[in-house]
Amino acid sequence: MTPHYRAAFQWQSRAVLGRHLTVYRRNWHTAALPPLLEPIILLLAFGVGLGGFIPEFSWRGHPVPYLAYLAPGMLAYTAFMTAFFQALFTAYIRMHYQKTWEGQLVTQVRLEHVVWGEVLWAATLGTVYALIVTLVLVGFSLAGWLHLHWIGAFLILPLLFLAALAFATLGLLFTALVPSIDHMNIPFFLVIMPLGFTSSTYFPLEGDSPWTQAWLILNPLHHLAEGIRLVLLTGEIDYHLVAACALFLLMISILVPIDERLLRRRVLGEG
Amino acid sequence: MPMGASHPNTQDEPVLLADGLVKQFAGRRVVDGVGLRCRAGQVLSLLGANGAGKTTTLRLCYGFLQPDAGTIRVAGIDRCTDPETAARRVGVCTQDDTFDTDFTVRGNLEQVGRYFRPRPPALKARIAILLERFGLDRYASAKPDILSGGYRRRLMLARALIHEPQLLFLDEPTTGLDPQARLEVWELIDTLRRDGLGIVLTTHYMDEAERLSDELVVLREGRMVAAGKPRAVLGDLVGEHVLVLEARDPAAPAVCEWARQAGLPELTRVLSDLHLALDGPGLARFIARFGDLRFEVRPPTLDDLFLKLAEKS
Numbered sequence: 198m199t200p201h202y203r204a205a206f207q208w209q210s211r212a213v214l215g216r217h218l219t220v221y222r223r224n225w226h227t228a229a230l231p232p233l234l235e236p237i238i239l240l241l242a243f244g245v246g247l248g249g250f251i252p253e254f255s256w257r258g259h260p261v262p263y264l265a266y267l268a269p270g271m272l273a274y275t276a277f278m279t280a281f282f283q284a285l286f287t288a289y290i291r292m293h294y295q296k297t298w299e300g301q302l303v304t305q306v307r308l309e310h311v312v313w314g315e316v317l318w319a320a321t322l323g324t325v326y327a328l329i330v331t332l333v334l335v336g337f338s339l340a341g342w343l344h345l346h347w348i349g350a351f352l353i354l355p356l357l358f359l360a361a362l363a364f365a366t367l368g369l370l371f372t373a374l375v376p377s378i379d380h381m382n383i384p385f386f387l388v389i390m391p392l393g394f395t396s397s398t399y400f401p402l403e404g405d406s407p408w409t410q411a412w413l414i415l416n417p418l419h420h421l422a423e424g425i426r427l428v429l430l431t432g433e434i435d436y437h438l439v440a441a442c443a444l445f446l447l448m449i450s451i452l453v454p455i456d457e458r459l460l461r462r463r464v465l466g467e468g
Numbered sequence: 469m470p471m472g473a474s475h476p477n478t479q480d481e482p483v484l485l486a487d488g489l490v491k492q493f494a495g496r497r498v499v500d501g502v503g504l505r506c507r508a509g510q511v512l513s514l515l516g517a518n519g520a521g522k523t524t525t526l527r528l529c530y531g532f533l534q535p536d537a538g539t540i541r542v543a544g545i546d547r548c549t550d551p552e553t554a555a556r557r558v559g560v561c562t563q564d565d566t567f568d569t570d571f572t573v574r575g576n577l578e579q580v581g582r583y584f585r586p587r588p589p590a591l592k593a594r595i596a597i598l599l600e601r602f603g604l605d606r607y608a609s610a611k612p613d614i615l616s617g618g619y620r621r622r623l624m625l626a627r628a629l630i631h632e633p634q635l636l637f638l639d640e641p642t643t644g645l646d647p648q649a650r651l652e653v654w655e656l657i658d659t660l661r662r663d664g665l666g667i668v669l670t671t672h673y674m675d676e677a678e679r680l681s682d683e684l685v686v687l688r689e690g691r692m693v694a695a696g697k698p699r700a701v702l703g704d705l706v707g708e709h710v711l712v713l714e715a716r717d718p719a720a721p722a723v724c725e726w727a728r729q730a731g732l733p734e735l736t737r738v739l740s741d742l743h744l745a746l747d748g749p750g751l752a753r754f755i756a757r758f759g760d761l762r763f764e765v766r767p768p769t770l771d772d773l774f775l776k777l778a779e780k781s
Contacts, residue, residue: 212582219579220570300566300627302532304583305555465533466493 201454204309205317213306213314214321216297221322232279232326236271236333243267243399245342256401259430268334268343269426270398272357275330277418280323280361281389284368285381288315292372298464308464312457316365323361324354349428356438360421363445366452373459397422417444481544482507483557483635483666489528489538491521491690498524499535500690506666506683508634511657513677514670515770516687517778522670523563523639525687529668530560530637543634556584559628563639565620567612573623574599574608577630584631591630598626602656618649625656636660638669642676654679674770688777698770706768706776707745711754713763715742726757736775743772 204210221228244264251263291297298311306314331350337343371384395402396418402409413419417440424437462468484506491499499521506512514522527533529540531551540547540554547554567576577595581588588594599605602622607615612623621641628636641657642650650673657680661667671677677684677698684701686694694701713720720742724735727744730753735742745768746754 208585209583215582216568216579295569296564296566297568297570299562299564300568300580301583303530303560303562303566303628304580305552305585306583307551467533 199454201309201457202450204307205313207310209306209310210313210317213301213310214317216301217314217318218321229329232275232329233333236275236330239271240264240267240333240337244337256430257427261430264337265343265345265430266401266426267399268337268345269429270422272327272330272334272353273360273396273418273422273425274393274398276323276327276357276361277364277421278389278393279326280319280365281368283319283322284315284365285371285384286378288319288369289372289375289378289381291315292460292464293378302464308461309457312369312453312460315369316362316453316456319365319368320358320361323365324358327357327361328354345429346432347429349432349434352434352438353425353428356421356424356441359442359445360417363417363448363452366449366456369456370452370459373456373463392416392418397426414440415444417441417448420444481541483543484512484529484668485539485541486529487539489525489540490536491524491528491533492536498690499528502538502685502687502690502692504529504668504685506635506668508666509661509664510682511661511667511669511680512683512685513681514668514685514687515672515674515677515773517672517774519689520687521690522672522687524690526637526639526668526670530558531555532560552585556586556631557634559631559633559636561621561624561628561636561638561641563643565612565624567620567623567627569611569613572609572611573604573615576612576623576627580627581630588631594630594632598629602626616649617645618652621645621649621653622656625653629660633665635666635668638667640670640672642671642673650676672774674774677770686773686777693777702768702770702773706772707750708747708768709745709751709765710768710772711744711746711751711763711765712741713744713761715740717761719758719761723754723758723761726754738775743775745772745776 244267248263248267253260253262254266255261256266301311302308334343334345335347338345338347371381375381375384395412396416398418402413402419404410420437420441424435424441427433427435427437458468482505484504486502486504489499489502490497502521502525504512504525514525516522524533528535528538529542531547531554542554543557545554545557568579571579574595577598578591581591581595599608602625604619604622604626607619612620615623625641638657642653645653654676657667657669669680681698684694684696684698685692686701686705694705696704713723715737723742723744727733727735730750732750733745735744751765
């Protein structure tokens with residue numbers, strides 16, 4: 198294992214992760230409101246409200262109401278967006294404005310640990326938020342609005358963590374690249390929002406054009422959303438989950454060294 | 469209980485021994501062949517104008533940056549081969565306030581203690597001592613944002629000492645502080661020195677360097693231009709005496725001409741005065757020639773050195 202990845206398991210990365218966890222625990226009652234309320238509002242507005250006007254449609258041969266289609270997509274979207282947002286905005290604030298990183302780097306913590314600490318934290322938060330969404334979906338199921346195969350949830354949570362890790366490394370890439378916080382609108386609205394909505398999360402994306410096919414094959418969020426959907430709606434597993442895992446591992450293996458190199462240049466002026 | 473090292477280094481080995489340090493950024497050498505030596509209980513000051521390479525040199529020594537060439541030993545540990553152990557033995561107080569604004573004053577000390585292995589022993593007791601000795605106990609539960617500049621510096625110092633380092637790096641420790649707060653920080657630094665801590669600091673405050681330093685290293689454009697005891701460095705670079713006379717004095721042109729013919733450096737204009745650095749025999753010759761002029765003779769200060777360096781660069 199190269200030093201880039203070995204750092205993920207070293208105590209310094211855990212110390213950085215622990216720091217973020219300590220801060221979050223202190224503010225959990227306010228910090229947990231958005232992930233709790235957002236899916237409730239979205240499921241009510243789009244799933245129940247808008248979904249009431251959408252007749253059941255056929256998804257991969259299964260008749261599916263829109264609320265049932267939306268629920269797994271929201272799980273994938275939550276892990277993706279939370280991890281990305283944390284690694285982009287809040288990591289940037291700690292790096293640039295709060296100078297938290299500089300305070301850590303004058304101890305036994307090195308830059309690779311700061312990077313992994315941020316990535317692990319963003320992934321943890323992404324998974325926790327996805328878990329909260331899962332609990333909301335359980336509530337909807339108990340209310341009789343949703344019928345999902347919950348046994349698959351145990352398989353999904355580790356996968357959501359892996360997804361969140363991968364998207365955190367993507368967020369950190371932009372943290373390293375954007376000249377100022379104002380420039381974050383560029384990756385957010387030109388890359389992340391389009392990616393989030395064209396990945397079979399909120400609506401099915403289909404098409405025979407080579408571009409659409411290439412997009413669907415290479416897009417890990419699409420595989421994640423479709424894989425989770427199949428597990429939760431039918432209890433079955435197919436190639437989407439394997440493809441998602443492979444693409445996330447590829448993202449992590451490529452992006453971690455790049456993030457580290459770019460951040461070394463940005464924070465330390467080296468490289 | 470001392471605030472710094474509880475395990476002083478052996479008498480023979482300096483707590484910092486750096487040799488031949490080189491660092492380039494974008495092809496430009498910002499540190500070029502610098503060597504430093506600091507013993508336990510000693511304050512070594514790096515002095516120089518902005519851009520002289522002081523902060524970069526310091527950052528190389530405490531491991532924030534990696535040198536392109538050269539060796540650094542911290543308390544007998546080679547920083548290149550064992551950076552983690554070396555980092556355990558140094559404390560760092562950066563120029564900017566880099567305490568964690570998400571934590572209280574006490575929380576800052578607890579948190580920074582978690583960034584070291586082995587963990588600082590008896591951490592709670594250590595924090596209580598640091599809070600008391602730095603006068604921070606009444607702010608222990610407050611966020612650092614509310615602290616004045618002087619108390620923020622105290623917190624930065626306390627953070628740097630949480631793990632009982634043997635060597636302390638201070639990057640411009642009193643920049644931006646009012647005179648009272650500066651004096652208080654100087655007293656704290658002096659206490660730490662007496663506790664046996666090796667201290668390396670950068671400054672461009674001349675009075676600070678004069679008051680605190682046991683040894684001085686003067687940098688210009690990344691290179692060492694002088695090193696030694698402050699008085700010796702001043703003598704070497706500026707001269708034994710500084711002669712001050714009014715620039716408006718009718719005899720000033722004659723003095724300038726006399727200096728030129730004697731092969732002395734040009735007189736330096738400082739506001740309405742002219743300054744001329746002289747050694748003992750030179751001063752005697754001046755008095756023999758211009759004894760009836762109104763002038764003042766004073767020992768050189770680091771301000772003179774600073775002006776001299778600025779003039780040369």
